[in-house]
Amino acid sequence: MLTALSIRDVVLIEALDLEFGEGLGVLTGETGAGKSILLDALGLALGARADSGLVRSGAGQAVVGASFVPPAADGAIANLFAQNGMELEPGEPLLIRRLVKADGGSRAFVNDQPASAGFLRELAPHLVEIHGQHDDRGLLNPRGHRLLLDAFGRCDVGPVAIAHRAWRAAEDALAVARAEQDSAERDREWLEHAVTELSALAPEEGEEERLAERRATMQRGEKIATDLQGIAELLEGSDGGLARLRQAARILERVSDDHAALGEALAAIDRAITEGSEAQAQVDAAAEALAFDPAALEADEARLFELRAVARKHRVQPDDLPALLAELSGRLDRVTSGGAGIARLEKAAAEAHASYREAARTLSAMRTLAAARLDAAVAAELKPLKLDAARFRTVVEPLDENQWSAAGMDRVEFEVSTNPGAPFAPLMKIASGGELSRFILAMKVALAEEGGARTLIFDEIDRGVGGAVADAIGERLARLAQGSQLLVVTHSPQVAARGARHLLIAKRHDGIVTRTGVTPLTPEQRREEIARMLSGAEITPEARAQAERLLAA
Numbered sequence: 001m002l003t004a005l006s007i008r009d010v011v012l013i014e015a016l017d018l019e020f021g022e023g024l025g026v027l028t029g030e031t032g033a034g035k036s037i038l039l040d041a042l043g044l045a046l047g048a049r050a051d052s053g054l055v056r057s058g059a060g061q062a063v064v065g066a067s068f069v070p071p072a073a074d075g076a077i078a079n080l081f082a083q084n085g086m087e088l089e090p091g092e093p094l095l096i097r098r099l100v101k102a103d104g105g106s107r108a109f110v111n112d113q114p115a116s117a118g119f120l121r122e123l124a125p126h127l128v129e130i131h132g133q134h135d136d137r138g139l140l141n142p143r144g145h146r147l148l149l150d151a152f153g154r155c156d157v158g159p160v161a162i163a164h165r166a167w168r169a170a171e172d173a174l175a176v177a178r179a180e181q182d183s184a185e186r187d188r189e190w191l192e193h194a195v196t197e198l199s200a201l202a203p204e205e206g207e208e209e210r211l212a213e214r215r216a217t218m219q220r221g222e223k224i225a226t227d228l229q230g231i232a233e234l235l236e237g238s239d240g241g242l243a244r245l246r247q248a249a250r251i252l253e254r255v256s257d258d259h260a261a262l263g264e265a266l267a268a269i270d271r272a273i274t275e276g277s278e279a280q281a282q283v284d285a286a287a288e289a290l291a292f293d294p295a296a297l298e299a300d301e302a303r304l305f306e307l308r309a310v311a312r313k314h315r316v317q318p319d320d321l322p323a324l325l326a327e328l329s330g331r332l333d334r335v336t337s338g339g340a341g342i343a344r345l346e347k348a349a350a351e352a353h354a355s356y357r358e359a360a361r362t363l364s365a366m367r368t369l370a371a372a373r374l375d376a377a378v379a380a381e382l383k384p385l386k387l388d389a390a391r392f393r394t395v396v397e398p399l400d401e402n403q404w405s406a407a408g409m410d411r412v413e414f415e416v417s418t419n420p421g422a423p424f425a426p427l428m429k430i431a432s433g434g435e436l437s438r439f440i441l442a443m444k445v446a447l448a449e450e451g452g453a454r455t456l457i458f459d460e461i462d463r464g465v466g467g468a469v470a471d472a473i474g475e476r477l478a479r480l481a482q483g484s485q486l487l488v489v490t491h492s493p494q495v496a497a498r499g500a501r502h503l504l505i506a507k508r509h510d511g512i513v514t515r516t517g518v519t520p521l522t523p524e525q526r527r528e529e530i531a532r533m534l535s536g537a538e539i540t541p542e543a544r545a546q547a548e549r550l551l552a553a
Contacts (some may be wrong), residue, residue, distance in 0.1 A: 006064070024498055028491070035489045068455075069094075150367070153374070167352040180334075188332075367412065371394035378442050384472040393416075444456065502520070
């Protein structure tokens with residue numbers, strides 16, 4: 001609900017601060033007094049285009065501030081703030097400020113946080129509905145008709161939304177599986193060849209390293225085999241070092257007793273024979289370890305080269321070949337058994353589709369019943385508003401399947417026929433200005449408190465009517481204002497008399513500058529204003545008496 005409006009330097013308004021409350025508030029004044037300026041100023045706060053022509057002549061900028069009651073912490077406004085990364089303090093009023101510079105630039109702030117005009121336009125429908133003769137929002141916008149009908153008929157869209165999410169999820173899973181299956185089928189021949197090749201190769205993890213080490217060892221053995229043989233001959237040959245040492249030892253054994261030095265020499269030779277024997281044993285061990293079989297070396301080299309060639313072919317490391325085999329085998333298995341998996345997903349998608357259709361049909365039936373009740377409610381409001389020749393209907397018809405959504409499978413639109421025998425058509429296309437405003441009022445009364453903003457503004461809804469029709473409009477506006485806030489710009493005394501608060505808009509001229517001002521009227525001032533509306537420039541006693549009767553009604 002709008003609680004306050006502050007205007008600075010907008011057209012003819014230099015400075016204006018207004019407060020608003022619940023119920024029906026009326027704004028009156030002579031033609032040209034500037035009533036539209038107030039709506040233009042409020043429009044700025046709600047995201048309307050920043051027109052530099054709104055800046056008062058001689059001023060550098062125009063500023064409009066609007067204050068609204070604190071929004072619910074878990075409502076649509078709070079969600080909108082969260083979606084735009086903005087903070088909303090619980091329990092704090094919603095404050096909007098818009099600045100328009102004389103050069104056309106503009107800035108906006110919501111609760112002192114910078115905001116775009118686009119954000120203000122998103123926020124506006126949750127705060128204020130403005131209905132005028134050229135309005136294309138609110139009830140005239142078919143995009144909102146389904147929401148209004150659902151609210152009127154208490155049509156629960158929740159089960160349909162849940163069923164729609166489940167259906168779409170099942171369809172998405174099926175589409176992914178089919179795409180994978182199609183891709184896999186295209187690769188099936190290659191997969192079969194690759195799996196056969198790798199299975200025949202039977203690679204083992206770490207096999208390349210083992211083969212490479214064994215091959216290097218055998219290659220080293222091949223290179224030093226001759227040297228090892230030569231060492232063996234030098235040590236063990238018939239003319240080798242050990243044979244000569246043993247021969248010397250045998251001679252020393254016969255003469256070692258002849259001198260102590262000979263005994264020590266024998267001991268040294270014995271030690272040399274022992275060490276030489278140990279050296280021979282180590283050489284023999286090395287020769288055995290480095291021994292190679294040419295056929296084994298050739299086989300190891302062939303295996304190693306094959307592993308590396310296949311790895312290069314698949315662009316992996318040789319050690320990754322076992323994992324690749326497992327992966328490709330799994331893919332081939334899925335191709336082979338993919339039909340069964342797709343059949344299961346097709347069944348799940350079909351069941352989800354059927355569940356959605358059932359929930360949506362139930363919702364459609366609820367909407368059809370609600371549409372009939374709404375049509376009757378609007379029809380009851382048309383005759384008192386002198387629209388008794390008009391007819392109203394709520395169209396609920398099926399959409400194409402590709403248009404089904406979480407909101408169901410219906411198109412909902414309000415249509416009217418203004419004359420007997422005339423075809424039904426969208427309200428905005430066939431209603432005249434006066435009829436349009438009265439149709440909107442009839443629909444708002446029928447839809448009382450069902451959706452929409454808590455603040456409604458009607459701009460000259462009573463233009464072109466008078467007498468009983470104006471009285472009927474006033475009575476319905478007052479009824480609609482119960483528990484909410486209505487602001488009405490009016491030229492009708494019958495409507496003005498129904499207001500809980502009355503604001504007078506008037507121009508003042510000091511000989512140099514013309515300014516527009518707004519004055520809250522006291523009961524006496526209000527009687528005089530309604531009398532002026534009844535009689536014109538000269539207020540007569542009869543007009544005052546009639547004003548008293550209207551106010552007392």
